[in-house]
Amino acid sequence: MADSKLIEGKVWKYGDDINTDVIFPGKYTYTVTDPAEMATHALEDLDPDFAGKVQAGDVIVAGKNFGCGSSREQAAFCLTANRVGAVVAASFSRIFFRNAINAGLPTIELPQVIDQIEAGESLAIDLGRGVLTCGAGEFSFPALPPEVIGIVEAGGLVAYTRRRLGTDTAT
Amino acid sequence: MGKTFSEKALGRNVGRDVVAGEIVQARPDVCLTHDNSAAISATFRKLGIDRVKHPERLVIILDHCVPAAGTKYAQNHKTIREFVAEQGIEHFYDLNIGICHQVLPEQGHAVPGSLIVGSDSHTCTYGAFGAFSTGIGRSEAAVTWATGEIWLKVPETMRIEVKGELGEYVNAKDIALKLIGDRGADGGLYKALEFTGPIIEVLSISSRMVLCNLAVEFGAKNGYTPADEKVREWAEARVPQGRRREIEYLVSDPDAAYAETVTLDMTGVGPQVACPHTVDNVQPVEAVAGRPVDQVFLGTCTNGRIEDFELALQLLRGRQVAAGCRLLIGPASREIYREMAERGLLVELIDAGAVVINPGCGPCLGAHQGILADGEVCLSTMNRNFKGRMGNPNGEIYLASPAVAAATALKGVITDPRAL
Numbered sequence: 001m002a003d004s005k006l007i008e009g010k011v012w013k014y015g016d017d018i019n020t021d022v023i024f025p026g027k028y029t030y031t032v033t034d035p036a037e038m039a040t041h042a043l044e045d046l047d048p049d050f051a052g053k054v055q056a057g058d059v060i061v062a063g064k065n066f067g068c069g070s071s072r073e074q075a076a077f078c079l080t081a082n083r084v085g086a087v088v089a090a091s092f093s094r095i096f097f098r099n100a101i102n103a104g105l106p107t108i109e110l111p112q113v114i115d116q117i118e119a120g121e122s123l124a125i126d127l128g129r130g131v132l133t134c135g136a137g138e139f140s141f142p143a144l145p146p147e148v149i150g151i152v153e154a155g156g157l158v159a160y161t162r163r164r165l166g167t168d169t170a171t
Numbered sequence: 172m173g174k175t176f177s178e179k180a181l182g183r184n185v186g187r188d189v190v191a192g193e194i195v196q197a198r199p200d201v202c203l204t205h206d207n208s209a210a211i212s213a214t215f216r217k218l219g220i221d222r223v224k225h226p227e228r229l230v231i232i233l234d235h236c237v238p239a240a241g242t243k244y245a246q247n248h249k250t251i252r253e254f255v256a257e258q259g260i261e262h263f264y265d266l267n268i269g270i271c272h273q274v275l276p277e278q279g280h281a282v283p284g285s286l287i288v289g290s291d292s293h294t295c296t297y298g299a300f301g302a303f304s305t306g307i308g309r310s311e312a313a314v315t316w317a318t319g320e321i322w323l324k325v326p327e328t329m330r331i332e333v334k335g336e337l338g339e340y341v342n343a344k345d346i347a348l349k350l351i352g353d354r355g356a357d358g359g360l361y362k363a364l365e366f367t368g369p370i371i372e373v374l375s376i377s378s379r380m381v382l383c384n385l386a387v388e389f390g391a392k393n394g395y396t397p398a399d400e401k402v403r404e405w406a407e408a409r410v411p412q413g414r415r416r417e418i419e420y421l422v423s424d425p426d427a428a429y430a431e432t433v434t435l436d437m438t439g440v441g442p443q444v445a446c447p448h449t450v451d452n453v454q455p456v457e458a459v460a461g462r463p464v465d466q467v468f469l470g471t472c473t474n475g476r477i478e479d480f481e482l483a484l485q486l487l488r489g490r491q492v493a494a495g496c497r498l499l500i501g502p503a504s505r506e507i508y509r510e511m512a513e514r515g516l517l518v519e520l521i522d523a524g525a526v527v528i529n530p531g532c533g534p535c536l537g538a539h540q541g542i543l544a545d546g547e548v549c550l551s552t553m554n555r556n557f558k559g560r561m562g563n564p565n566g567e568i569y570l571a572s573p574a575v576a577a578a579t580a581l582k583g584v585i586t587d588p589r590a591l
Contacts, residue, residue, distance in 0.1 A: 012273055015450075017356050017357070017449060019557045019560065021555070021559055021560050022557065022559065024556060025537070025564075026536045026537045026538060026559075026560065026562075027536075027537050027538050027557050027559075027562050029207070029536075030206055030207070030210075030235070030243065030244055030247050030538065031201065031241070031244070032202055032237060033210060033213075040547040045558055045559045045564045046447075064357050065356055065357035065390060066361065068357070069292065069555060070292050070555075071290060071291055071292040071306040071307065071308055072308075072309075073310055074308045076242075076308075083345055085423060091357060091360060093357070093360070093362050093390060094360070094390070094392055095292055095306050095307065095387075098307060098308055099310075102310040103310075111415035120394065137406055143498055144415060145194055145324075146194065146195075147194045156310070157207035157310045157311060157314055158214060158217050158218060158310060158313075158314075161314050161317065161318070162218055162219055163216075163217065163220055164316070165219065165220065167217070167219025167220065167316070168219070169425045
């Protein structure tokens with residue numbers, strides 16, 4: 001997924017201020033660390049259907065302040081564990097935005113488009129060109145700051161840092 | 172053009188002038204982690220590095236689930252203790268010292284003018300000590316351990332001028348809830364939040380911590396109250412000799428560029444309550460008075476200090492908690508707990524019917540202690556009331572000040588302290 005610039009999937013649509021307690025509950029933060037198990041709890045207190053039905057490449061579309069609340073990075077990692085392709089929102093909470101970068105999860109801020117995207121519709125995102133295509137049309141979005149784009153493209157902070165430090169022995 | 176506190180603090184850290192909007196490669200003076208240090212050490216090991224780069228810059232505090240509530244938590248703590256020993260981490264505080272956001276400044280690590288990052292969203296608390304402090308995620312804490320560096324965007328600043336007068340039983344918690352209720356949970360998104368004005372100047376350090384603690388619930392990156400005489404007094408008593416030369420009392424220039432200035436007039440504003448299930452769902456206490464409450468939790472990094480328990484005891488002293496209502500008292504640190512014991516405050520609270528728990532995050536996290544049954548209601552002095560926060564998505568949480576909490580515990584329903 002780190003090398004693919006094209007994301008295609010179904011829309012999971014939510015509202016404003018989706019907080020990290022409903023994305024990944026606090027009671028699991030010290031006891032659930034395996035990515036496969038984390039995936040089963042994603043959005044548990046918001047949408048019990050999500051974890052069981054989400055497909056690789058699906059996109060979460062939400063309102064403002066997505067990911068507010070606790071700094072737990074599991075909120076981003078439980079989504080990548082479910083192979084969510086990207087999160088599109090009107091705005092992102094600051095720490096979630098950082099955690100998404102660190103998880104290699106693309107975040108796209110498009111406040112003017114959110115209302116035009118429907119739950120369940122098919123959506124395509126071309127990260128390289130910076131274009132989102134949905135039923136309502138084609139929309140451009142700004143690239144991430146150059147200082148952090150490399151982290152997402154590397155697949156997350158650990159992979160990025162290993163390369164930087166020269167400790168990356170992956171073939 | 173002058174500079175804001177945040178521009179000055181980050182500029183000082185990177186050794187050059189910076190302006191809001193720039194991304195800098197900063198070198199945190201302190202990196203705070205807590206019970207999540209085991210998970211962070213696992214990520215650290217994946218980086219292929221053997222040793223933490225600057226072990227003296229790490230502060231590790233066990234507080235989120237102490238004492239261990241099950242074998243997984245116990246193993247988690249064991250892993251942390253082993254890592255601390257292996258790496259020679261000097262500033263390690265085990266389960267008997269208290270909540271991280273209280274312990275860090277008590278132990279002298281909140282140096283005015285310094286840059287502090289922490290893998291906890293309420294790391295913003297130390298703006299009350301004139302430090303630039305902000306929350307980060309676990310993975311980047313691991314990379315900070317390995318490299319000593321982290322990218323940070325210099326935030327624009329939103330200034331909040333607090334005017335008017337604080338009425339009877341109205342305090343810093345109400346200032347914060349009023350602001351968040353009026354402007355929304357994203358009212359300060361990505362901004363540095365700076366509180367100024369005559370009301371702020373007379374607030375104690377304890378009250379300023381309340382404001383800065385809640386900055387993240389407003390969407391802000393960090394909080395700040397003036398690095399003035401009160402901060403100087405704190406620093407001179409607490410910062411150890413070895414770090415004294417690092418102290419700098421940074422204040423925003425009068426001609427600094429602010430993204431926005433908001434005036435908050437507290438005249439006539441009464442006690443506020445955040446209703447289920449968001450911090451910005453704020454109502455005046457009169458609007459929700461009378462709602463039955465099963466549990467009151469008075470403590471946490473937000474309001475678990477001596478000032479808070481003294482305020483609560485003004486109402487609780489010599490009286491009894493209502494039948495059917497559970498009152499949990501959570502001193503934020505061993506130091507506070509000890510003072511409460513020495514001064515007889517613990518006996519007074521116990522005699523009123525309270526359960527006093529050990530200093531730790533406890534009920535706030537929903538991992539152990541004070542979990543709610545289906546349909547139960549808790550009124551708490553903590554900083555977050557999201558659905559499921561206290562361990563059960565079928566419970567309801569209200570947030571308020573220690574005065575409202577104490578009054579509520581006495582009556583078993585949400586109560587305006589001014590009405591008692």
